[in-house]
Amino acid sequence: MAVTTITFQFHDGQPAQTHVAAPGESVLDVALNNGIQLQHNCGGVCGCSTCHIYVDKGGDELPEISDKEEDFIDRAVDPRLNSRLACQCVVQRDMQLTVTIPKQDFLGH
Numbered sequence: 609m610a611v612t613t614i615t616f617q618f619h620d621g622q623p624a625q626t627h628v629a630a631p632g633e634s635v636l637d638v639a640l641n642n643g644i645q646l647q648h649n650c651g652g653v654c655g656c657s658t659c660h661i662y663v664d665k666g667g668d669e670l671p672e673i674s675d676k677e678e679d680f681i682d683r684a685v686d687p688r689l690n691s692r693l694a695c696q697c698v699v700q701r702d703m704q705l706t707v708t709i710p711k712q713d714f715l716g717h
């Protein structure tokens with residue numbers, strides 16, 4: 609069955625949530641549509657680092673990271689090898705992603 613799901617884990621230990629995503633939606637879209645708070649100061653156009661997440665599973669199937677995204681990830685709090693910007697993680701059919709939302713910097717960048 610070609611269903612895409614995203615499991616959201618949280619840095620503060622609150623229970624994980626799994627939601628179905630439609631092709632073309634970003635991880636940011638799916639988070640916001642389900643009441644998961646994720647900062648997005650630039651409005652989702654790869655112009656900030658506030659939607660920073662860690663992709664724990666399924667990252668290989670996401671669109672490749674662009675130079676611009678990499679630049680902004682460098683400015684995020686505690687960037688790691690599996691860091692991505694949620695607004696740039698657009699899903700396709702039949703993907704199973706697991707992501708962690710880190711502690712967010714509410715001052716933005």
Ligand code: FES
Binds near residue numbers: 649650651652655680
């Ligand atoms: S919301 Fe600004 S880069 Fe994702």
